[in-house]
Amino acid sequence: MMTHVIEPIAQIHSPYPEKFAVPRQPGLVTAATADIELLPPFNADTVRGLAGFSHIWVVFLFHQNLAQGWQPMVRPPRLGGNEKVGVFASRSTFRPNGLGMSVVELLEIVVHGGRTLLRVQGGDWVNGTPVVDIKPYLPYVDAVPEARGGYAASAPPANMPVLFTESARQQLQQLKGQYRDLPTLIEQVLQQDPRPAYHKNKVSDKVYGMQLYDLNIQWQVLNQQNHVINISKDF
Amino acid sequence: MMTHVIEPIAQIHSPYPEKFAVPRQPGLVTAATADIELLPPFNADTVRGLAGFSHIWVVFLFHQNLAQGWQPMVRPPRLGGNEKVGVFASRSTFRPNGLGMSVVELLEIVVHGGRTLLRVQGGDWVNGTPVVDIKPYLPYVDAVPEARGGYAASAPPANMPVLFTESARQQLQQLKGQYRDLPTLIEQVLQQDPRPAYHKNKVSDKVYGMQLYDLNIQWQVLNQQNHVINISKDF
Numbered sequence: 001m002m003t004h005v006i007e008p009i010a011q012i013h014s015p016y017p018e019k020f021a022v023p024r025q026p027g028l029v030t031a032a033t034a035d036i037e038l039l040p041p042f043n044a045d046t047v048r049g050l051a052g053f054s055h056i057w058v059v060f061l062f063h064q065n066l067a068q069g070w071q072p073m074v075r076p077p078r079l080g081g082n083e084k085v086g087v088f089a090s091r092s093t094f095r096p097n098g099l100g101m102s103v104v105e106l107l108e109i110v111v112h113g114g115r116t117l118l119r120v121q122g123g124d125w126v127n128g129t130p131v132v133d134i135k136p137y138l139p140y141v142d143a144v145p146e147a148r149g150g151y152a153a154s155a156p157p158a159n160m161p162v163l164f165t166e167s168a169r170q171q172l173q174q175l176k177g178q179y180r181d182l183p184t185l186i187e188q189v190l191q192q193d194p195r196p197a198y199h200k201n202k203v204s205d206k207v208y209g210m211q212l213y214d215l216n217i218q219w220q221v222l223n224q225q226n227h228v229i230n231i232s233k234d235f
Numbered sequence: 236m237m238t239h240v241i242e243p244i245a246q247i248h249s250p251y252p253e254k255f256a257v258p259r260q261p262g263l264v265t266a267a268t269a270d271i272e273l274l275p276p277f278n279a280d281t282v283r284g285l286a287g288f289s290h291i292w293v294v295f296l297f298h299q300n301l302a303q304g305w306q307p308m309v310r311p312p313r314l315g316g317n318e319k320v321g322v323f324a325s326r327s328t329f330r331p332n333g334l335g336m337s338v339v340e341l342l343e344i345v346v347h348g349g350r351t352l353l354r355v356q357g358g359d360w361v362n363g364t365p366v367v368d369i370k371p372y373l374p375y376v377d378a379v380p381e382a383r384g385g386y387a388a389s390a391p392p393a394n395m396p397v398l399f400t401e402s403a404r405q406q407l408q409q410l411k412g413q414y415r416d417l418p419t420l421i422e423q424v425l426q427q428d429p430r431p432a433y434h435k436n437k438v439s440d441k442v443y444g445m446q447l448y449d450l451n452i453q454w455q456v457l458n459q460q461n462h463v464i465n466i467s468k469d470f
Contacts, residue, residue, distance in 0.1 A: 002365060004296055006332040007238045009323075025376045042323075042331070045307045049320030052385030059294075059334055061239055072280045085284030088244075088277075088369040096277070097241040097367045099294055101336060103379060130237060132332045134323040137382050140390045141260045144338055145378040150287030155375045 008130035009046075010038045010118075012060070017127050019064060021189050021210040024077065025091070026102035027122045028158065028192055031184040033107065034123040036131055038116040044109075047116065047134070051109050055137035056120070059101045061130045062093040070094050078152045081197030085151070103137050158191040162226045171231040179213060186217055190226040243365035245273045245353075247295070252362045254299060256424050256445040259312065260326070261337035262357045263393065263427055266419040268342065269358040271366055273351040279344075282351065282369070286344050290372035291355070294336045296365045297328040305329050313387045316432030320386070338372050393426040397461045406466040414448060421452055425461040 014034040016022045023029045036058065038046065050056065073084040074092040087095050104120040111117075118134070164172065164183070172183055179185075193200065195208060207229070209218050218230040249269040251257045258264045271293065273281065285291065308319040309327040322330050339355040346352075353369070399407065399418070407418055414420075428435065430443060442464070444453050453465040 002298070003240050003242045004301070004333070004365075004367075005238050005240055006334070009331050025373070027376065043307070044321075046321040047323045048308065049385065050324035052383070053324070054383035055379050057336070059336070063237070066239070072278070073283065086279075086281040088282045089284035089288070089371055091370055091373065095368065096244050098239070099241070099334075099368045101292070101294070101370070103377060130239075132239075133330065133334045135326055135336070136324055136385055136387070137379060138260070138326065138387050139380055139382040139384050140388070141262065142338060143378045143380040143382065144290050144372060145374055145380050147372050147374040147378065148287070148289035149374050150284065150371055152371070152373050153375070 006132050008039055008061070008132060009042050010036045010131035010134065012036050012123065012125045012127065012129040012131060014123055014125050014127045014129070015185065015212050016125065017211045017213070019126055021194050021212060022126055023124045023189065023192055024156065026104050026124045028124070028155065029185065029188040030122045031181050031188050032123060033119060033121055033180070034125060035110075036118040036120060036134070042116075044111045044116045047109060047118065050106065050118075050134075050136060053136040054105060055103050056106045056118070057101055057103055057133075057135040057137055057142075058120070058123070058131055059099060059133035059135070060125060061132060062095070062098045062100050063128070063130055064126055065094050066098045068094060070096050076151065077197050078156065089150070099132070103142070156192065158188070160191050160193045160221075160224065160226050162187045162190045162228065164228045168228040168231055175215070175231065179215070182212075185212060186228060190219060190228070195221070241367050243274055243296070243367060244277050245271045245366035245369065247271055247358065247360045247362065247364040247366060249358055249360050249362045249364070250420065250447050251360065252446045252448070254361055256429050256447060257361055258359045258424065258427055259391065261339050261359045263359070263390065264420065264423040265357045266416050266423050267358060268354060268356055268415070269360060271353040271355060271369070277351075279346045279351045282344060282353065285341065285353075285369075285371060288371040289340060290338050291341045291353070292336055292338055292368075292370040292372055292377075293355070293358070293366055294334060294368035294370070295360060296367060297330070297333045297335050298363070298365055299361060300329050301333045303329060305331050311386065312432050313391065324385070334367070338377070391427065393423070395426050395428045395456075395459065395461050397422045397425045397463065399463045403463045403466055410450070410466065414450070417447075420447060421463060425454060425463070430456070
């Protein structure tokens with residue numbers, strides 16, 4: 001059958017420079033805002049009227065995964081990483097055609113110096129993600145609250161407490177003002193427990209690291225609690 | 236920026252051989268079922284586990300519109316075809332990258348003779364539409380019933396009564412058994428008033444025609460009522 005060439009219409013600026021800390025679904029980490037910047041020739045005209053909608057669909061490419069291709073069956077983290085389902089029965093980021101879609105809240109549209117930015121809340125994208133379409137969210141069409149959600153019927157629990165050591169607290173204090181609501185962002189990301197499924201039932205004092213913006217966050221998991229031990233800037 | 240080549244993973248068999256009668260959104264014409272047939276190498280494995288979900292996302296190409304390209308601003312029918320909004324503030328079928336997405340109810344998965352068909356209800360696709368992705372609908376992620384829907388806050392009214400002339404009734408009687416629930420399908424499609432916006436306030440005895448399956452349906456609009464006058468087979 002036909003093939004079809006698609007091209008980014010926008011690019012995402014997000015707090016997640018790497019895949020590791022990216023929440024598994026949009027809306028889980030509300031403290032994360034992202035800017036979707038239209039690429040030329042797409043300009044403010046192409047989003048006129050969009051501000052009347054509270055939510056938008058963002059259709060994008062899992063660009064960091066494209067080179068690795070796909071498998072017919074995957075092991076969704078929601079099934080503990082053991083059971084296999086078909087790739088089309090999952091929201092796996094490794095999929096034929098590499099297309100993702102997320103609904104997010106549209107906070108504002110910023111038009112400034114020839115740039116058009118859609119500021120959104122709660123996106124689940126790696127920084128630099130290419131966007132291939134934006135559509136208004138139509139609740140009468142897109143919302144099916146009574147739908148049966150199979151093995152992912154409800155949101156994953158986000159109940160891993162997050163504690164900051166005294167030195168991490170001091171580091172947060174120094175960074176205050178440079179990053180919007182950083183403590184909440186770290187907290188919400190770690191509550192989701194971004195560790196791979198096969199680490200979750202291990203007892204270990206391993207120090208995990210993740211990037212948020214240009215920061216490196218280190219933490220340990222002790223007694224099913226996250227302990228943030230260090231926050232440092234990349235050089 | 237990068238370009239990306241996508242390729243159909245499935246093809247849709249629907250009752251709509253042409254764009255004219257296709258409902259503007261999925262779910263409006265529930266009497267329409269469609270079969271989404273996986274294309275090789277995509278097989279039953281790739282949808283294993285999907286039957287646990289009541290609804291699925293179908294990401295597809297507006298293949299009949301691709302050659303015509305897109306415009307930065309469009310006139311959505313919901314605004315009477317007069318007012319302009321940006322293409323990304325609309326669900327227009329003429330859009331950069333030509334991608335559409337619809338949520339539909341998954342009725343069953345039929346695996347037969349090496350073919351894998353996903354039977355769905357209420358699709359809004361022209362027959363032959365190429366599908367580029369299928370994803371389970373996750374209500375906790377995708378359903379935002381409280382979202383503000385801008386100029387399309389609620390479903391378009393579907394209140395144009397549909398009457399069948401005596402001869403149309405007889406034709407329906409003869410076709411009974413060959414087409415599943417044909418009278419309801421015709422009724423639901425015409426209740427949506429598929430005529431172009433600029434015809435809607437005209438008084439005229441024009442005979443309109445539309446295709447459903449291999450049938451040609453003719454009707455007139457008199458006193459804001461649809462009168463089905465003839466149903467014939469294509470040769």
